[in-house]
Amino acid sequence: MEQIVQQIEAYKQEIAAFKAKTAEELEQFRIKFLGTKGIVKGIFGEMKNVANDKKKEFGQVLNAFKQLAEAKYEEFQQLKEAGNGAAGNLDLTLPGEPHRLGTRHPISLVRNKAIRIFERLGFTIAEGPEIEDDWHNFTALNLAENHPARDMQDTFYVQNNPDWLLRTHTSSAQVRTMELGKLPIRIICPGRVYRNETISARAHCFFHQIEGLYIAENVSFADLKQTLYYFVQEMFGENFKVRFRPSYFPFTEPSAEMDISCLICGGEGCNVCKHTGWVEILGCGMVHPQVLENCGIDSTKYTGFAFGMGIERLTMLKYQIKDLRLFSENDLRFLKQFQGVL
Known part of the structure; x- marks a missing residue:
């Protein structure tokens, strides 16, 4: 130990006598004394x-030695900040580096446009939690615990509470709004939803929806059809065909699915439209009386319609994208294609 203490005293004298004139000399001092393989x-x-x-005694000597070396290094720190003379050689006449502006994701572009369209029709935005309970996601919507239609919306459950799940649709936000009892209701519910799906070009385990709900006195299916006709014309233009097909949803009666002619293949058939020439863009129908009653609304006085659509599907059609997986892969080669659209 005595020999090491003598070495430390010699190093202290060397440190005390050190005078740095350049940043290079200061760096050599740092490497020698404070580097990962340095003396300290x-x-x-x-x-x-x-x-x-x-x-304990030796530790105090070591700490004092280390602090001395660090203090000497900090004493000449202004040399390092001078940046090896770079500041003095700075050419202020050179143009600055441009700031690269980011762009909105294509999902956000279509979502925002859909919201603006429905806002012109008097709809307001309602939102709800992504982690829901069974009542708001299923039971209140006429999907009892053992209802077979639940198989179409298999989702992910929270392990420590089986009643909690990742919502399968934004209809749960509609239920929460109806429970408030403030009528009439005219809302759209955008948001992210989850389902236990096999990931492919047309499906994913998470996606985005916009659902709409209108409840008042004397609401009819004709009101629903004209609302949706207006929406698709504003979203895609008028160069396509539209058809309604009878369908089944536990929370609406009667129910329908709305198709438009495929904008990607022009109706000739492709993997997006399953080679039929038609693409389903949304499901809709008149709100089931039982759903109204579940939410405390008098079904003998009020009627309403509801609809729901996947934003990914709308985006694929609008920008002619053939693989849904591109939206979540964060591939800049794909995302940069939308840099002209802010």
């Missing part, structure tokens, strides 16, 4: 060879 770290490694009754 090497001497600290000798602690294991010191007797236990001497460790």
